[in-house]
Amino acid sequence: MAEHYPFVNTPLPYGYDALEPYIDEKTMHLHHDKHLQAYVDNLNAALKDRRALQEMSLEQLICIAGRLPENIGVPVSRNTGGVYNHRFYFDGMAPASDTGPGEALSAAIAVCFGGLDSFKSKFSAAAMSVFGSGYAWLAADKRGHLCIITTANQDTPLTCCLCPVMNIDVWEHAYYLKHYNQRAAYIEDWFRVVSWKTADDRYASCLSCAKK
Ligand code: MN
DSSP: OOOBSSOOOOOOSSOTTTTTTTSOHHHHHIIIIIIIHHHHHHHHHHHTTOHHHHTSBHHHHHHHGGGSOHHHHHHHHHHHHHHHHHHHHHHTBOSOOSOOOOHHHHHHHHHHHSSHHHHHHHHHHHHHHOOSSEEEEEEEOTTSOEEEEEEETTOOGGGGTOEEEEEEEOSGGGTHHHHTTOHHHHHHHHHHTBOHHHHHHHHHHHHHHHHO
């Protein structure tokens, strides 16, 4: 059964201090327990009297939000995006390790970006280019080809029919306590705690969906 209203703030898959020294414990507490919690609470508040929407999954709500009247569509879009994007971000990290992408993702990165180092520099440039608040994403299209995109605020790639593989939150709350205004240093540290295993699994699932 897919999760639906009332949504809950699922715990992090690791301890709040697990990403130290790259992402600090205090930032993780505030980011998960305050920022993400607020999106969960505001989504539930928006859906409170909307029986027809209460049976829908997060992904279904994201896809339908743009077709709802503005007074409900806007809060549903912002808050479903806030929940989806943050979960995707938190689940996409793990305590630092020296591993890289597995065989399939590695090959796709080589074809699309010319290798892992080149991918990292293109992804970092995209994350740096976000003006204001938003995210940078690695995503796969329907043929499994990879692309790097950015989204503003809490927009998601799902509404562009892309299958996300990785994302980095570049809202200032994601890094300001530790890295101040140095977004480039945060991006570099974030690469140290990317869960390549999760990225591999997501890419495999993108490919299996693409074949259907
Ligand atoms: Mn955030």
